[in-house]
Amino acid sequence: MVFSLFIFSSCEKNDKLDFPVFLNEITKVELERPDFKSGGKFAQIKELNKTEIIQLIQALKKAKPIGFIKFKTDFYINIKSKNIIQIDIYHLKVNGNIIKDFESDLAYKIDDLKFLKDF
Numbered sequence: 001m002v003f004s005l006f007i008f009s010s011c012e013k014n015d016k017l018d019f020p021v022f023l024n025e026i027t028k029v030e031l032e033r034p035d036f037k038s039g040g041k042f043a044q045i046k047e048l049n050k051t052e053i054i055q056l057i058q059a060l061k062k063a064k065p066i067g068f069i070k071f072k073t074d075f076y077i078n079i080k081s082k083n084i085i086q087i088d089i090y091h092l093k094v095n096g097n098i099i100k101d102f103e104s105d106l107a108y109k110i111d112d113l114k115f116l117k118d119f
Contacts, residue, residue, distance in 0.1 A: 063108035
């Protein structure tokens, strides 16, 4: 019984985006666009302000799954958070208003956010 509960909870986690939901735990959010011509170095980095972070977290909470797809990543969202126990970094891949966890092909559609479109 314990084993099946573990498997169920492990599978359930893969169906949701992984990001910190509590604003007070987030220490930094950056958008990073790699320059593929320079061997993966980042050509553009933008740190989000508090208003943008709030908008992003609200959009991620309302994200709607659209299925397992592959896409060319335009840029990454890196969310750094700190809770009582440890510091975590969450990586999301972005193409337009479609977002995926770094190690998953399950994609989610979020609301259009101006700061993501303009990056």
